[in-house]
Amino acid sequence: MIDVEKILVEMTLKEKIAQMYLQYYQGYDDLPQNLRELNRKNLLGGLIFFSGNNVRDIDQLHDMTKKIQSYAKENKYNLPFLLTIDQEGGQLTAIFNGTTIFPGNMSMGFANDENLAYLQGKHVGRELKYAGINICYAPVLDVDYDVKNGSYVVDNRRFSTDPEVVANMGSAFIRGLEDEGILACGKHFPGMRITKVDTHFQVDRNPYDKKRLENVEILPFKKAIEKGVSCIMTHHGIFEALDKDYPASLSKKILTYLRKDLGFEGLIVSDDLIMKAILNEYGEKESIKLAINAGVDLIISTCAGNWFIDYVYGCVIRGEIEQLRIDESVRRILNYKNKSDAGNIPDQKTFDSTYGQELSAKIASKGLILYKGDEDELAIKMEEKDKLGIIFANPARLVMSDATNLYDISFKDIIMSKGYHKNIKEAIMPWHPTDEEIISLADVGIISEVLIFTTVNAYNFQRQIEVLKEFRKSCPTKKVISIATRSPMDAKILAEYSDYVIITGGLTPSILEGVANVIFGKEKIEFNKAKEFFCK
Template sequence: MISTLDRDVAGLFCVGFHGKTPSPEVLELVRRGVYGVVLFGRNVDGAEQVAELVHALKAAAGRPLLVSIDQEGGRVARLREPQGFTEVPPMRALGDAGDAALAREVGALLGRELRAVGIDQDYAPVVDVDTNPANPVIGDRAFSRDPAAVARLGVALAEGLQSAGVAACAKHFPGHGDTSQDSHKDLPRLPHPLARLEEVELAPFRALARAGVASVMTAHVVFEALDPRRPATLSPEVMRLLRERVGFQACAISDDLEMKAVAEHFPLEEAAPGAVAAGVDALLVCHTAGVQHRAIDLVRAAVEGGRIPRARLAEARARVERLLAFAGPAPDPRGVLARLRTREHLAVATRIPRLATGHDPTHV
């Protein structure tokens, strides 16, 4: 029998799995109490199949279950035209257009198509400021090199998503735009003083916080002026910056704890409890069932041993519960195609300047 504490701790986790139908492993994690499931390209064949998959996951949960995805546009989009969805170019194209009303329409388009197949949260917009042309992971995923433009367009896109009932997620706090390494592979470090962060990186997050964005995702990046040892995801100093200087009080979500920036530098015994203790509310563990269960076990043990105060667990659970307000019902797979690639959606997409794009190689 699953204890109340175990269920409360599992309720801080969003997990990924392999396959086009719910695997036994993900169903076990849903029974254990995870709050959400994240989908990748490896889970997608077509629109009707995605709707059936989401329906099966939510029906198995028998409670609010948040299904999330990376659907930014451009090279980071798990749902594409061959599967029946409207493709939009990368956010840099919206930055070039500079039209907040168009960004809001694009957000609403993405939100309506995600909602049609039962997906509740989009890990978008990217509000990193693209100040480093050598950045291997952000690039055209960012709106602009101008913090004010990133803030204005990021707010508009998030408002569009949330107008369609889909939770937006501003990422990657406090900023991944100036790195020269990819945190999927390495642990990037940035030496910027706080004054520089205030002027450039934090401005878009502050604007999104004021606009009521539903969630923020933390970066696996070391900001040496704030915490020379730990990346943002594990750093109490960075999380205080988010809450106190940026003013964000909703749900903070970690980037995937299985990414090499964390997994190869910090043992799971430090990473999973450390993120919650630092002030992160929800943990993404995207690939391996054994790691997912072990991460839950480690956080539970940290609560039992007093390393994570019960008040911190309660605070995190309350923020996740507010995010779960976006968790919709199981979708009806019948007729889903009629709600995708509509004339209205295609008309919006054709108004966006086109940039050359490639498919995102980092997550499948």
């Protein structure tokens, strides 16, 4: 155990500041020498890992984090490091190989099962414990509310349009993670709304009044705090009802509200300050000063370098940041290093991968929605000689938050591996098919007895629907099963040209397996009327 008060007395100001900065590097095997040297000077507190920069698979990450934590003995205080990562499930699953790929938050929200959410959190917690992770930047507690005002759902990272469902699913997942010793991190406080404005590129100004914010956006965070969430990540949007001038990540008013009004005592983590909503307006250094003064404990700024410590030190010396503010954060950080048992990484896996796959399949199946079609007419009947056509919308990265590598996923392979059918023609459909590609893709349906047609945000990339229209010119009566694999908003558009429309809430192997089971009759699917709202 870390003797927090003793170490705080002994630490220099620079050593304290170092605890607040989550360093970032590219590498898969070891800490780079510059970070090892900082550690020897007692100037390394924690790290943030990214899927493309630090992770090949869970065993590689386990070996690397073991090595990293062994360097704790090289600093004066034998302080372990906070090791952090995004492992939400679905499209943002940073540790992709060797872990269970869960369907994602929207699928879980459709399932609306607190026990399943808890069990997922618990299983992910065991995986992360073996991987050496202390903080998981999950779950997303934002609400898909603004669909009610005409904004489209772009991705699958949010549980629901219903704040209560978000609160219940998120809090259950948090309990599962924390029961396994992983610090859960709800995000993005006070609640990222659905808007075309992406804070990776520009700031969003939220116009809603305080009552609306507390009834919708803030409600899931309030419940998560009541259930003991350890960390909360801030949003880079401006919330006019709380602070007209500064985005939440830099707002003392908003973070004081989080502490005083909502009673949050855990770690406040900034979202990456390199995002242009912050960087363009405040610059890379000023934003760090503002975030610390606002009350942020752990700073993520992947554009910052070794200058971070000296810069913040100078701010304190000049009176621009109070040392008390630094001491508050460092005391909290050290206490949470104790809570997470940082530095203690098990040698052996304590999770059951087979159980994880079964749990993922159960969530995926319960989260499917039959938007159009008679479930009693499933399964489809196909002779061995019949050709099944699949037009599979490109599953590649669509938004900045996508981290999973789904480029190699194939619905054809999944159907064949389950033994449902062998005579299959599958073609990948671009998000913006050309006139020539539209004709070529339609041919896949024309030469087939049954067509499975998937979309990726066809409400926006409308030329995907032109493929279905082209096919229907020649084949007005052939059976078409359409699948909205990304945004549920595609369902209404697909219904006009399809016999069946299925909403998945995500695009992962377990989801496609669940869809295959439904199409070929292994599982029945129920349409919960409460879920209709997404698709109106």
